[in-house]
Amino acid sequence: MERLLPSDPSVIGGYRLAGRLGAGGMGVVYLARSPHGVWCALKSIRSEHAGDPGFRARFRREAELAARLTGRWTVPVLAADAEARSPWLATAYVPGPSLAEAVAGYGPWPTAQLASLGAALAEALDAVHTCGLVHRDVKPANILLAADGPRLIDFGIARAVGVTALTADGSVIGSPGYLSPEQARGRTVGPPSDVFSLGCVLAHTATGRPAFGAGRAAGVLYRTVHEDPDLDGVPGALTGIVDRCLSKDPRQRPTAAELRDHFGSFDGRGWLPEGLPALVAARAARVLELPVPQDTISDGAPNAAADTMAHSAGPAGAPTTRRRLLVAGSAVLGVAAAGTGGWWRWGRPDPSASHGAGVLPRRLVGLLGDRSDAVFTAHERGARLAVSEHNTSAGRRFDIVLRTAHDGGTAKGAAAAVARLAADPDMSVLIGAGTNATVPAAVVAGTRARVALLVTRADTDELDSANRTTALLLRPTRTAGPPAILRHLNRVVKPARTTIVHDLTDAPDTLPTVRFMTVYRKLDGEVLVEEVTAGADFGRAAGRIAARRDGAVVFAGIRPERAAACARALREAGYRGTRVADEHVIGARFLMAAEGWLIGTEYTDASADPRTRRFAAAHRARYGTAPAPWAAEAYDAVRFAAHGLTAAGDYARSALRSELLRHSWQGITRRVSYDPDSLFFEAAEDAGAFLYRVRDHTLRFVSRADDIGRTT
Structure with a gap:
């Protein structure tokens, strides 16, 4: 946990803030104390998001959906205000470690404890699905361990079943290694997707390793979609049910209710493996040692959340009617106590301290x-x-x-x-x-x-x-594909068929780009892949492409000399269609052979770009x-x-x-x-990507990616 910043408010909605549990693009999560002295996790949404009326409507809707949840294995909502200048939501604070931390530190769980975990999580998902929600990010980090049982948290990307998704189809939401094949493909998901994720969680807890391996996200996603899970080490009594949960076909998976029947009732006696009860108790004790939060001082413009208090009716600590979501519900936006075992830092410097007259720090x-x-x-x-x-x-x-x-x-x-x-x-x-x-x-x-x-x-x-x-x-990263190239093909060229020439010379480095355009279908029209063995000639592949008269060719490779060989082979075969590659192929040999090729980069030509x-x-x-x-x-x-x-x-x-x-x-x-959920770089409208053309053996600036289709 981190100390509060001078710009943080002291109080939000009657909840006195004590420290920062985390922050992201969507907002800040604070450790706070309720008017009744209860510790909670309070998420304050940034005002720029609140300025969107659509966001407020979604926030209000999901808070109302959370009010439907009454399951004991989800985190209760204490209060929320969708109308505040900076909307906020407070949930009960669970000071225990996450399941991810427990498995990493104490190893795989025995069969009996696994069954207890499965029983509680199946009950939690059954409650979620019965209320018309899909969690969409069930993973070990979103499962907190308390003395009386686990808690499923972080409904930050939960969606209502039957309601248009807040994120359009075609994007991947969730955590690689724990999301379902349909999520990995960017398709619409339902309750079976959560069941698949639960299967991944149980497999990981039983073996100490992810069911679809570790490593680069693109590889994990590919294995999730196309390969069988690694269940070696899962106890025999659980192998069958976990395997069913991990079926590629959502229709073949059990429902959460069926999982409840399979695992039976949760047995709270000895449900934690050896060593973990002491860890859970120690974390809970840390909260009791926390000092009473003190007032803070803002060193700048009034904080949006603090302004909310100034405009609220009634005494401090008495939420207005619009704030009262005080039902025995569960969190739409739960919070993992990832920093609970860290160093507790309190107090803050005097904001009026001077650095010396006329001298700036x-x-x-x-x-x-x-x-x-x-x-x-x-x-x-x-x-x-x-x-x-x-x-x-x-x-x-x-x-x-x-x-x-x-x-x-x-x-x-x-x-x-x-x-x-x-x-x-x-x-x-x-x-x-x-x-x-x-x-x-x-x-x-x-x-x-x-x-x-x-x-x-x-x-x-x-x-x-x-x-x-x-x-x-x-x-x-490469996992997101070459944006300028894709935008040009989809908006300008619009080919009926695109062939990806995959140079296997550096297959581990180039496979993410190929997967992005094939598995995730980011290219419109038909897509074919011509694989060329490491070091082999491109002549045969070029001949087939020219004979089919394919509308476009994408070179998926990173070596300039290999890209140059591909360019020469296509030219000799008589192919004259659109040819594209990314910045990794740029080099003298390639530029000599690739007249007319289009290249996508992440850097601009500042002299030619009108905006620089x-x-x-x-x-x-x-x-x-x-x-x-x-x-x-x-x-x-x-x-x-x-x-x-x-x-x-x-x-x-x-x-x-x-x-x-x-x-x-x-x-x-x-x-x-x-992105507020993944914290990945978000290239809105492909900003930051650029398109060039090879002319007279030189790279010539064409356009910014976000202008493609409008100016090219």
Whole structure:
């Protein structure tokens, strides 16, 4: 748990706040004390979401749906206010560890305890489904362990059965490894999807490992859709029912009611494996030791949630009629007590403390990468322009100092560079300008050092789990596919058939892109895949493509020389259709062979892009040359960091990531925002992606992805 920020209110809806349990793009979750002295988890929704009337309607509807739930294994709603300036919802606080933490720390569960767990969770899901809800994110992290039984929490993405989903079909919601095949494909889900997730939970608890393996999200999703689960180690008495839960066909799975009949009644005697009762008791005792929350002081504009109190009728602690959802219900938005075992930090500095007349505090920003790489030079120049601009702006609260570190182009060097930079207590944030080979190690080191790391360039799907670290991606990974290419094909070319030429030379790195376009069907029209063995010639595949007269070709590979060979083979076969690839193939050999090809990138040409020409002029004035690729993106990274540091105040390092997740931010190259559930980079309207064409052996800027279909 983290201490409150100076900008946090003292009270929301009569609930006195004690600390922060977490924060994301949707809002902040506080540990709070009710007017009656009960500890609870209170989620305050950010005002920018509340400005959408549709959001308020959805929030109100789901709060009302929560009021229907009366099951003992879900978390009760204490109060909610959908009409407040910043809507909020308070649920009972469960101080126990999550099932994920318990299995990781104490190992697989014995048969008897597994059966008790299954009985309680089946009863919980039966109550949820009977009330017309689908949870959609049943996983070990969303199951908290209390002395008297488990609690299913976090209904943040729950949906009503028969009601239009708040997220359109075609997007994947949930946690890879625990979502159903229909969820993995982005299709409409119902109660059977929760049953599948419960099967994954039971398998994991029985064996200590995920049923569909670990590793990169794309691989886990693929195995979920196409492969059998790994049930080796599941007790024989449970194998049959778990296997039925994990059927690919939703119609073949048991219902939650059938699972209740199978497991029988929950037996609370000895339901926790050895060692866990003591852990649960210790967590509960920590709450009893907490001090009474004190008033806080806001150092800026009035907090939206605090304003709500000023306008509410009645005495403090007496919710208005619209706040009274005080039914014995369960949470729409439950909260995992992930930080309950952490360090309890209380108190806050005097916001009136002076840093000295005329002297502003400084915030250090670190930039790490390979100094021998031209991309690092581009990053450094863009970053220094942003620093200069900030340090000469009127009304700023601090000055920025940029420090750089050389990572040598290796993973070990990247980890060491992070450690060197983070060792300075004044270091507020790091920017990783490295490659797919170095940035994953930097992410691990940054998390260990508890410093935020902004990732600009790397796109490996190893970063798909970055939402569980201190890193924030400023671009999507390969798992999200090449947005500019897909948008151009679907909106401009509109081919009846697209062939993906999958170069198996680097299959582990290229498979996520292929899956995105095939398993998740992100390409309109018919899609075929031509696999070319590692190192083999592309001639036969090119001949078949030319004979079919396919409307478009996507090269799925990352080596420029292999892409060049594919380009030559297609040209020699007489194919003249649309040919596209992503930025990884760019190189001299490819540009010589790929006249007319379209390339999707995540960096702009600042001199040609109409929205970055002012930056390009400033770059020329300072450095005497046009900005190279990634300079404008690094400029945005520093400005995004400054935006978050301004909001974080004196807690620049510890609170920065939470602040950056809070609000969307518009830069010169992209709009930066994060999905409130997954915390992944959210490329609304494909912002931050760009399209180029190879002309005269040179890459020529065509358009931003969000303009494709309107200007191209």
